[in-house]
Amino acid sequence: MTIRKKELFTIPNLMGYFRILLIPIFMYIYLNAQSVTDTCRALFILILSGITDFFDGIAARKLHQVTQLGKALDPVADKLTLGAVIFCLIRTIPGIQYLFAVFAVKELYMLAGNLISMRFHGKKLDGAAFIGKASTMITYWCLAFFLLFPHMPRLLQLILMMLCGGMMIAAGLYYLPTFYHFIKGD
Structure with a gap:
């Protein structure tokens, strides 16, 4: 993938960089939260990231700024954000480390599949399928519930974790x- 200099600083790509920069801010605020207000600030950062994610796709299409970099940057920002949130929840939600493991294995598998396909056959996935988008959306919503209600009933925690893991x-x-x-060469 050759990236032209003008592609680096399109409005949608700037939004993607912004989303990635929000990740350590979210983690710092959440992991150092001393009150419900601090947790709400962390959730606000996550919501801001989600809003930016929504608008970067619209901006890319409306401004005719769809780039190969943007197509790669958007899912990377999603995965880094989801991984960071799940990781942060490990200290407050018992058992969520297993969801983190499922997430990590799935994302490494997807990365390896794409890299192997590209290396040997020049093919890669062209965007997410509906189930991938649904999995990401459901996981975001469930994680938001974990952030908002860390002391929800254990059964509900387990149901939400199984829903996310099952979708992944x-x-x-x-x-x-x-x-x-792709790998077979069909």
């Missing part, structure tokens, strides 16, 4: 035949 696994399995065909 389903999304990963959905791409399995695609990667198989």
Whole structure:
């Protein structure tokens, strides 16, 4: 992927960089929270990231600034944000480290599948399928509930973690035949 200098500083790409810069800010505020107000500030950072994510896609299309960098940057910002939030919740939500493990394995599998496909056959996924987008959206919503209600009933915590994990696994399995065909050379 060759990146032209003018592609680096498009409005949508600047929003993507901004989302990535929000990650350590979120982590710092959340991990050092001393009150509900601090936790709400961290949640506000996450909501700001989500709003920016929503508008960067619209801006890219409306301003005709869809770039290869932007197509790569957007999912990277999503995955880094989700991973950071799940990681931060490990200290407050018992068992969420297993969700983090599912998330990490799925994302490493997706990365490896794309890299192997690109290396040997010049093919890669062209955007997320509906199930991948649904998995990301559901995970964001569930994580927001964990942030807002860290002391929710244990059964509800388990249901939300299983929902997220199940969606991640389903999304990963959905791409399995695609990667198989890419690697096989079909």
